[in-house]
Amino acid sequence: MRGLKRLYFLVPDVDTARKIIDELLLAHVPYEHIHLLARAGTPLEDLPQAGITQQTDVVPALERGLAVGGTLGALAGLAALAFPPAGVVAAGGAILFGALGGAGFGAWVxxxxxxxxxxSRLERFEGALEQGLLLMMIDVPRDRVEEFQDTIKSHHPEAEIEGTEPTIPAFP
Incomplete structure (x- = not known):
């Protein structure tokens, strides 16, 4: 799978967002790759609203938990090899199971x-959202970022391009 980049756009109203979404769908951007965020109480009707993975820090936290938990679990497995409990013969599987168990536990916590x-990536948009603007987050193939930015800007000069985010992970 090709890597995705998240584009950020601020748009003035729901009608503009709807037009941009229609154009994105015609350009074969999957509906699941379009996310819209607005201040509380803004009726977004049937537009694709940002979900929990876009509104919270769950994905960065999950990535950190996998890394830290896996590392600590592997170290625990190494310790079990170096200092086996009395009467237990530890083998190389201790490292593997320690790493997997630690990664799973770290990711969950x-x-x-x-x-x-x-x-935390959306903090810079809080003021604009409070003023009534809508934030569009669009996940597009990394080799087509400029194409989508140019198309949206040329068709909708009222949309403010706010940049991109690093490569989006393949999960969730």
Missing amino acids: SAMIGVRLPN
Whole structure:
């Protein structure tokens, strides 16, 4: 699968967002790759609203939990090899199972924490959202970023391009 980049656009109203979404769908951007965020109380009707993975820090927390938990689990497995408990013969599987168990536990704990925190990448848009603007987040193939930016800007000069995010992970 090709890597995706998330584009950020601020648009003035729901009608503009609807027109951009229609154009994106015609350009074969999957509906699931379009996310819209607005201040509370803004009726978005049938438009694709940002979900929990876009609104919270769950994905970055999950990534950190996998890395830290896997590392600590592998170290615990190495310790079990170096200092086996009395009467237990530890083999190389201890490292593997320690890493997998640590990664799983770390991911679970981190995700539980991250789901309660607002997405730190969206802090810069809080003022614009409070003023009534809508934030569009669009995940597009990394080799087509400029094409989509140019198309949206040429068809909708009222849309403000706010940049891109690093490569989007393949999950969730």
